[in-house]
Amino acid sequence: MHIDLSQIDWAVVLATIVGPIAAVLISIFIDGRKASRSRQHWVFSTLMGLRGASLSQEHVRAINVVQVEFHKKPKVIEAWKRFLNHLETDARAEGWDLKHRDLLNDLLVKMAVSLGIDAEALDIARGGYYPTAWANRAHSEDTVLGAKTKFAQFILSPEFDQWVQRMRDTDYRASLIQAVNEQNRKPAPLGGIFAE
Known part of the structure; x- marks a missing residue:
């Protein structure tokens, strides 16, 4: 075929x-x-x-x-x-x-x-x-980030180790607590329209 x-x-x-x-x-x-x-x-x-x-x-x-x-x-x-x-x-x-x-x-x-x-x-x-609130928020976030960065740098620094050593010292801690207590006992300044 x-x-x-x-x-x-x-x-x-x-x-x-x-x-x-x-x-x-x-x-x-x-x-x-x-x-x-x-x-x-x-x-x-x-x-x-x-x-x-x-x-x-x-x-x-x-x-x-x-x-x-x-x-x-x-x-x-x-x-x-x-x-x-x-x-x-x-x-x-x-x-x-x-x-x-x-x-x-x-x-x-x-x-x-x-x-x-x-x-x-x-x-x-x-x-x-671009809303002003966004710019303000971005600025605030940058500020917080900057503070966190500085804190992290401090923790990694030799100054932090020195601070930890001072805090372990009982006499240093006691003097800090005493200074804070004395500050808290002082009356707050009145200022403003009540100032002399």
């Missing part, structure tokens, strides 16, 4: 085999592009949303993945490199904050353009909303 297939028959067989494979490959390609675009949007929106909180973990994470997510966008990468180079300079230098804001603004503008987002530089430069 001999089967004679014409060109049309071969085309149908080929289309039956290749069609689904091509559809899957095209689907994978499109999904990959969507995922990449979604990650780029995440980086951009994170940096936009946290541009007033550049020390937040998410802001730092987003800055660190710019190179990966925008690797095919040379203008974004150049702006990112300038920004990163500035971050590695002394933040106490005069004008550092202004340059930081300008370079971040430039990076965000380049990202917006590469993503097809119509964002004017002025809109980005405004800095977004």
